Amino acid sequence: MANSAWSEKILALLRRMNNFYLPGSGRAACYRFEIDGAQVGWIPPDVASLLTRYPEVFSPPQGGAVSLCRSLDSYGKRSEAVDAVLQTLRQDSSLTCLRGWRDEKYSVMPKFSDPPLMWMERAATCLFGVKRYGVHINGYTVSDSGEVSMWLARRSPHKQTYPGLLDNVAAGGLAAGVGIKHTLVKECQEEACIPAAIAEKAHPVTTVSYTYEDEEGVFAESQFVFDLELPLEFKPKVGDGEVQDFYLLPIDKVKELLSTDDFKPNSAMVVLDFLIRHSFIEPDTEPCYQEFVAGLHQTLE
């Protein structure tokens, strides 16, 4: 059975968002980024080459790995030493990602269940392929007759990343030391004016994970996904200006939009996962069903 044009576009999205795993990707040329012998990321060769200027912070590449110097033996020391390097690189280098400096601290650790070994500025994480975690919320309604519609946000045209594209009703990155549900409630309030009393009813349902590379670096990400059924009479409102508008759309329309370039790619993955979990995509009629699920949960060892 030939795949439909829609299925092919979804497969292409999943491949693009997992391009770091593909044969011929930059992965083979990357150095492991290690702290105390534990891998916490992947460093592209051009970044590794820049880092050799800072031998008091980064040991020179050895055995396929770039390590933090052993003398940096605490969370605080590592974080401050790396931040000082990044502040310098921000001034005088061509690393475009650092122009998007956010003053947001992300935890760095081998796995989410491990204690953080340091924090790192969010905008710099792609230079080190450090895994980033976030929260995405599927906001939806169920009519009296049982029909499901989904609230989507259209991102502000002034956003640093993916301006003007469709997005989940709310989403945000997980800053160092901040809880997942706490982040969810905060983002719901700030981005969509969803009161805490409603946001707290969101249900955690899964994670969506992927790793892609582009000219800026390596993006290894896992999103904690929540479903939030919103009251029929409730309307999200533009909050902190990250969003320009909200739309309530029937599921068929959402599904159609998913395969277009109008969607922020990782948010499209979160919606795809919603469509699968809520049986709007069925395995007997969607031959790529299992490939879709696999593509939503790729993770680096």
Add this chain to the structure above:
Amino acid sequence: MANSAWSEKILALLRRMNNFYLPGSGRAACYRFEIDGAQVGWIPPDVASLLTRYPEVFSPPQGGAVSLCRSLDSYGKRSEAVDAVLQTLRQDSSLTCLRGWRDEKYSVMPKFSDPPLMWMERAATCLFGVKRYGVHINGYTVSDSGEVSMWLARRSPHKQTYPGLLDNVAAGGLAAGVGIKHTLVKECQEEACIPAAIAEKAHPVTTVSYTYEDEEGVFAESQFVFDLELPLEFKPKVGDGEVQDFYLLPIDKVKELLSTDDFKPNSAMVVLDFLIRHSFIEPDTEPCYQEFVAGLHQTLE
């Protein structure tokens, strides 16, 4: 934060069920099993060595691959030629898995969305690391106060595989040419006496995928998972004798059993996925949440 004993046992289950991906597994020594240049499985070296006795069916190992002879240029020819070899091996060899011959034909193809290139006896698939697909059903109830309980089966002590262990309310392998929902309805009827009118209300929700190796071969599997809310007054009944008993258990008890050796391993994974999707496991309190989700969806390229 140290992981709880429960989390460690779940991680160990997921590692065991994905041991083919682990460093030091037999994967590096396996040959790719190819049909017309497309990989459809992994053949362990001892099996590859046996197959050299049948040069009219299997080309000798070359470039890390064992291929079907090009002269076998149709679905029918390939299926019959391989079946003849397997019938012979069944008589005179020490391949223990073939003692469990089932006369069940499984489709062989690179991906589920590809047209099948041949069929193969179910019991032989592990010799070729051919991917197997199946259906697992989470049967559960919701009380008037909203409390969720789950129906579990205890497998017959006479089952060929995993006798006497806990299992999903119904499950079964996907035979060549049979639909997924059709298989679900059939298994519900045969194994648990769930009438079609009820079984058809099951919702597809995801797949659970894993690849493990043991002394018999390589087991690459994807299970299509369905949730089925059963009426409170309904009780599954022993049908075709594959099950000895059914239990309705509160979720906390199910969660506790999940980490014991009393559960069929892949069914435990399906239940773990249910607990995550239904928010009985939450990311703020389960540090291994993301690792759990990743471990439920491992797939071979």
